[in-house]
Amino acid sequence: MNQKTQEKLEILADAAKYDVSCSSSGSKRKNTRTGLGNSTGSGICHTYTEDGRCVSLLKILLTNFCIYDCAYCVSRSSNDIKRAAFTVDEVVDLTINFYRRNYIEGLFLSSGIFKNADYTMERLVRIAKKLRLEHQFNGYIHLKAIPGASEELLDEAGLYADRLSVNIEIPSEMSLKKVAPEKNYKDVLEPMGYLKTRIKGYKEERKQIKKAPLFAPAGQSTQLVVGATPENDLKVLQLADSLYQQQSLKRVYYSGYIPIPTDNRLPVLKAPPLVRENRLYQADWLLRFYGFKVDEIVSEAFPELDLEMDPKMAYALRHPALFPVDVNKADYEMILRIPGVGVKSAQKIIQARRFGQLRFEHLKKIGVVLKRARYFLVCADKDFLHLGWDPDTIRSQILHADPKNRKAAQLSLF
Amino acid sequence: MTILYNGTYPGLLSAIFESYRIKARPTRIVPEADWRGSLFEEPLVVATRSDWAERVRAGVVKKTSKKGERMLYRCLLSEQPDVEMLIYDFVRQSMKSKTNWADNYLDDTVLRLQQIDKKMGREIHRMHAFVRFQQTRDDIYYAVIEPDFDVLPLIIDHFEKRYPAQTWLIYDSRRHYGMFYDQQRTEAITFAEKDHLNLRQISASILEEGETDYQEAWQKYFTSTNIPERKNMKLHLQHVPRRYWKYLVEK
Incomplete structure (x- = not known):
């Protein structure tokens, strides 16, 4: 490997890092006797950068040359940055050699658009094909589906990739038009819809014929940038929910907008909205794993997520009539709604109570976060409660107990 | 009793x-x-x-x-x-x-x-993640680990499936034994005491020529893929505790 390749790697990794999708999960691809790699369902984070994000895949752009000028994107054509382009062999060599050393789970390959959509997509596909067919690579491959690429190319991409993604980026079409005049929702949703039917078709086929080929077995994902445009959390979560429901997406990623001060189409933020991003992920988890509906988390009356507390806690405080929940009697769905109780704890509670009555000490050892949960449940220890169930009291109690808030309160005295 | x-x-x-x-x-x-x-x-x-x-x-x-x-x-x-x-x-x-x-x-x-x-x-999950192989001149992919518990017997299955066509050796330097896979099967091996010290730190002379290039490339990738505006060392350390840094190429 020469110095040139390393320089390209620096440029094209830097350009790809704002795509927050990182997961290498959801695929099942077996290895062969002479092959390299596999994916087993749950992903592996091989390291974490200093920003605390997981590094699972070699995430790079094939090139950061781009014909488009989208305000939110560092690679936009009007931005004065170093440009570079990998050759097909360079990407293949880096992927194989990083994988052999157990640095990565596979490749995440995106690209700026050069010439046109098909030209770009064809190169992405060529790399995946080479890895799979010439190098018997069975690790994880995530490819971008370039909007506007032909259906033939998307079909081929699906045969080699584990996951495909088209990024929506801006959570409403009106805002998208403002910051990326050359783009529209139709161009993004079209490949997504097409891939959805293909994925479904292949899945059906595999039920009949075991040997039928895999087609993007880890499904599709997308990314929404938050904080760059004025959409509220209600709007963002409704969009996400419709993507889960209608496009059968596996994941929606939320990326707190990191200000690019040189483009005046976008607001100047002091810092990326990291807390909001975190709350959106928590809300997303409630939708996917906790049986919540969007309108239970945000509504016209409460269109923004509470930044001070997690959305499940906020839900509980808005619905005092549903609490406290008796962990020894309530059904699974309701136990899942107790703040501080996760999916695993809820399952353990259900299993354990066949053997006897649960008390606080059991809940604690099972893994329930009593700091939050204790205001919302009753168990075999009856006399624990002193606060009553007044939501305002609980709210201030919880916020005060958080050391972060205490420090802030003290400082504000001076 | x-x-x-x-x-x-x-x-x-x-x-x-x-x-x-x-x-x-x-x-x-x-x-x-x-x-x-x-x-x-x-x-x-x-x-x-x-x-x-x-x-x-x-x-x-x-x-x-x-x-x-x-x-x-x-x-x-x-x-x-x-x-x-x-x-x-x-x-x-x-x-x-x-x-x-x-x-x-x-x-x-x-x-x-x-x-x-x-x-x-x-x-186990951390070892799946943090093992870092170095390619030697005789084409063995070699990794040293120092896990908190004796997890080596529990992780070889993962590496056998992943690298069936690659000769590798994972050595637990705390418990003084390793698992060697020769593309057919895996065997537990130990080194003589005098070799033990040398094996903790592999000298550059036994490494394959391109090895350091890939290590350098990985370090550069690791730095470039970070977003400084989002720096969060607390989260970073929570995921990659210091005691594992020793064997991570990127740290």
Whole structure:
């Protein structure tokens, strides 16, 4: 490997890092006797950068040359940055050699658009094909589906990739038009819809014929940038929910907008909205794993997520009539709604109570976060409660107990 | 009564079988190698018998589940003091229980075993993630680890499946043994004491020519993919605790 390749790697990794999708999960691809790699369902984070994000895949752009000028994107054509382009062999060599050393789970390959959509997509596909067919690579491959690429190319991409993604980026079409005049929702949703039917078709086929080929077995994902445009959390979560429901997406990623001060189409933020991003992920988890509906988390009356507390806690405080929940009697769905109780704890509670009555000490050892949960449940220890169930009291109690808030309160005295 | 066994999982299961056979409850079960002797008691030494071990193993699987039985093996490799008695107690309770005893989170033994098992799971997952191979001149992919628990036997399956056409060696420098895979099968190996020190730090002279280039490229990638505006060292350290840095190329 020469110095040139390393320089390209620096440029094209830097350009790809704002795509927050990182997961290498959801695929099942077996290895062969002479092959390299596999994916087993749950992903592996091989390291974490200093920003605390997981590094699972070699995430790079094939090139950061781009014909488009989208305000939110560092690679936009009007931005004065170093440009570079990998050759097909360079990407293949880096992927194989990083994988052999157990640095990565596979490749995440995106690209700026050069010439046109098909030209770009064809190169992405060529790399995946080479890895799979010439190098018997069975690790994880995530490819971008370039909007506007032909259906033939998307079909081929699906045969080699584990996951495909088209990024929506801006959570409403009106805002998208403002910051990326050359783009529209139709161009993004079209490949997504097409891939959805293909994925479904292949899945059906595999039920009949075991040997039928895999087609993007880890499904599709997308990314929404938050904080760059004025959409509220209600709007963002409704969009996400419709993507889960209608496009059968596996994941929606939320990326707190990191200000690019040189483009005046976008607001100047002091810092990326990291807390909001975190709350959106928590809300997303409630939708996917906790049986919540969007309108239970945000509504016209409460269109923004509470930044001070997690959305499940906020839900509980808005619905005092549903609490406290008796962990020894309530059904699974309701136990899942107790703040501080996760999916695993809820399952353990259900299993354990066949053997006897649960008390606080059991809940604690099972893994329930009593700091939050204790205001919302009753168990075999009856006399624990002193606060009553007044939501305002609980709210201030919880916020005060958080050391972060205490420090802030003290400082504000001076 | 103290029972001594050979420190292996089949050995422990044999010891449990023997305690049933002679209808005696042990107060301690200790690996023979760890036994320092006592003035006051003569311990019972139980030899490992694979047929006994298998009967206990099959019994636990039947009474709990494959996962329940696997948990016991994993917990033994945690090297926690007294884990043998926890396992003994679990086996006894399982045999008496009509429902899967592993689900009884009201029981202290179950909770403690589950907690140990969770720690083991975490360490296994970290080793899947943090092993870093270096390619040597004779085309062996070599990695040194120093896991908190004895997880090496539990991770080779993962690497066999992932790198079947690659010769590799993962060496636990804390426990002084390694697992060597020659593209056919995996064997446990040890090095002579004098070689041990050299193997912790591989000298550049035995590395394949391109090796350092890929290490450098990986370091550069690691730096470039970071977003400085989002810096969050607390989260970083939570995921990559300092004690693992030693063997990470990127740190």
